[in-house]
Amino acid sequence: MFQTDRARNYRQFGEEHTQLRKTVRDWCEKSLKPNAHEWEEARLFPREVFKQAADLGLLGIRMPEELGGLGLDWWYTVAYAEEMVHSTLAGLTMALLVQSDMATPVIHEIGDSYHHQNYLKPAIAGQAIAALGITEPDAGSDVAGIRTTARRDGDDYVINGSKTYITNGTRADFITLAARTGGTGHDGISLLMFPTDTKGFRVTRKLEKMGNHCSDTAEIAFEDCRIPAKNLLGNEGEGFYYVMQNFGGERLVGALTAIAGAQRMLDETIEWCQTRHAFGKNLMGFQTVRHQIVQLETELEAGRQLCYRTVQLVIDGDNAWREIAMCKLYCGEVATKVVDRCVQLYGGMGYMDECTVSRVFRDMRLITIGGGTSEIMREILTKLCL
């Protein structure tokens, strides 16, 4: 049972959500999935996919209509994120979600009309590719440890430093960049809109990864890069808090795609178990297999419900920090476990490159690391719950 059918069980989804689900699913199945092998091998999907996603409205679902968005709520983001699994391309899904839900919501929330017109609007239209630049070679989990500097010089900021593991980093037109404008630790970090055609900017390395092959991930460097001071987002020195705020949406959408991706894999594995024979019966004939599958179904359902509950809190404007950290932690761990068990149920076939489950297994390994590790989620929860 795929997402579109499963969503009928939840009252929050009506006819319009079903329509969006169908649009995304059709696009995935007709235009993306058939190219999966080629784009994974090429280690990049074509740039025009951003434009296709924009034309379907997917890059600005919650953004205002005057900026080219659809002006809808989080339930439509859920529908989009869940249905993207039909592309079978986790790397492509991640790249699009960086554009729509990780690098740009903060521009909408704290940017002014200059930022909206010059960065957000082209991103929603798929004319500009966005990246989020936070992680550095010496600072990942510890965001307060970043060293890239943005020194004020007259009407400009001069940027020096480097970032790593940046999704969309080899071809981004702009980066929502965290840099140090003064002070140490949490204080003194600011967010800036950084155009990548700025003199002194370089992609120093395209990184090879374990999975998510069709998305590009880069190490980038800034050498005396001069950008206008008006590219500062919000207030100087408050960047750390904006980054933490922004992580909320990123982590929630990550948890949703993890559950949906693992569910799709489990659905396929059930079909496999119904046809694969051993000892005179199909695998479903073994009680141990059936019990394993319903256990995994239960854990996925629990993860989904936690996400849906959190989405409702976000829509209602309630404090959802605790639930968001729980979503990222629980769904990440469950999804990783589910696809691991799926590989096992496929047997030797599960280890073959030709079998989707082996790719999904490699891709899914990222979920407990990217956007905040499971350990950091436990740290956050320790502070929020104890």
Ligand SMILES: Cc1cc2nc3c(=O)[nH]c(=O)nc-3n(C[C@H](O)[C@H](O)[C@H](O)COP(=O)(O)OP(=O)(O)OC[C@H]3O[C@@H](n4cnc5c(N)ncnc54)[C@H](O)[C@@H]3O)c2cc1C
């Ligand atoms: C494919 C990919 C794409 C990415 N895309 C982006 C992007 O677009 N933009 C961006 O800015 N970043 C991006 N990242 C970076 C990602 O968010 C970081 O890798 C992640 O936050 C972890 O940071 P780190 O790699 O520096 O690990 P580290 O912080 O070095 O952690 C190493 C290990 O130590 C553990 N650890 C650290 N601190 C603690 C603690 N206090 N208690 C217990 N354990 C701890 C961690 O959990 C982890 O297991 C991406 C990463 C990957 C792999």
